[in-house]
Amino acid sequence: MKYASIGPIAIHLPERVETNEQLQAEFPQWDMNLIAAKTGIEQRHVAAEGECASDLGVKAALRLFEEHGVDPKSIDFLLFCTQTPDYPLPTTACLIQERLGLPTSCGALDFNLGCSGYIYGLAMADGLIRSGVARRVLFITAETYSKYIAADDRSIRTIFGDGAAATLVEASDKQELYGFQFGTDGSGANTLLATEGGARPAEDAIQPRHRKRWSSRLYMDGPSLISFTVGAIPQLIENILAAAAMDRQQLDLYLFHQATRKMLEQLQERLELDEARMPIELSQYGNTVSATIPILIHDLRKRGRLEAHRKHVMVGFGVGWSWGGCIWRDPHGSKSYVSAD
Template structure:
């Protein structure tokens, strides 16, 4: 049997950079210093008006192919995680097959998950490879949340950035992704949602948990999301460690979805982790939803902070509510 292994990763962030300093000029009444203390975010990349998730995904994939000498014809399956597809239909992954010039006998599908999506994608790729039908999976995460956010929305504009990551998942002789654990609680659907654009009549749609303060299509109840996270994630870590037959002390790094610094700090304190064991990488790109984990992994690789002996835990959590975790050893040969 073959197993999925996380290969090279390429990141693409839109050309336009929006800094806190720029926002301060536009909105003098916004306390950007306090916002930065809470979010840990100083800048975000924002997609152009005519730039969609597939455009970011194509650039990330082209960068992956070029920098790591990958033949596009060697790809057997495309997995695209996005909550901002180009169209309700067709499947955006089908558009990517054509735009990337891949074979027509590849599989291609979208899955609509946000903050837990990268871990879910790893599990899907692992299942495909263990099943023996594919050897190389292109796992893509691409989001343009900025298109859901009104320009005067202080709470969301200062957090979410756009971006895409392309990760090559390859067949390997030994497992490096183990102990996958998942969680879902749809009672939290009203804490992070966009009700426009689907087929549910707006007057019958899920209602935001509290007053919708801003004009953005995207609604977020930050305090409720934090409360959910500090309850669900510690249990997820316990379950993942138990499934891997490990204690939490045996985990070298805890790699979390990069939501905001406040949320991550509360998790770190709740779990009793040092800053070194729970790295962050969101200051210059913001919360890129499904792409935060591959961005973090790429950052750690570039800094030489990952090696083959380390046991790390990947944890995604958020919109849905949805959460997922696994144990991962980075066996990619640079």
């Protein structure tokens, strides 16, 4: 039997950079020092008008192909995770297949998940490879939440950034991903939502959990999301370790969705970890939703932070509510996949 292996990762970020200093100049009444202390974010990338998630994803994939010598014709399945698709239909993954020149024998699908999406995608890729359906899966995560955010929305404009990551998931003789565990609680759907543009009439749409203070199409109840995360994730880790027949002493790094510094610091406290074992790396990107974990891995690889044959736990959590995690036994470490840039 073959198993999924996380190969090279390439990222693409929009050209436009929006710094805290620029936001302070635009809105002098905002306390950007306080906001930065809570979020840990100094800048974020913002897609241009007319620049969509597929555009970011295609550029990340082309960079992956070029920098790591990947032949597009060798891809036999495409997974595309986004909550900001180009259209309700057709499936954005079909458009990406054509733009990248992937073979017409390639399967392609979108799936709509946010901050847990990278874990779900790895699990699907692992299933495709184990079943023999695919040997090389191109897994793209791309998000443009900025399309849903009003310019004067202090609560979320300072948090979310746009970006994409392309991960090559390849068949391996050794199992590198295991202990997958997932969770879903739809009662939290009203804490992070954008209900316009779907088929359900506005009068029947899910209502925000609390008063909607901003005109953004996107609504977020940050305190409720933090409470959910801090409550659910420690138990999730215990479940993952039990499924993998491991204990915490066998783990090297905790690779978590990069939501905000405040949320991650609360998790650090609950799990009794420091930043050396649970990296926080969102100051230059913001919260890029499903792309945060592959961006984190990409950056840790570039800085030589991942040692070969170590075991890490990866965890995503957020909108839905949805959460998931797994163990990653990394046989390669940083050196194998560092690009020339």
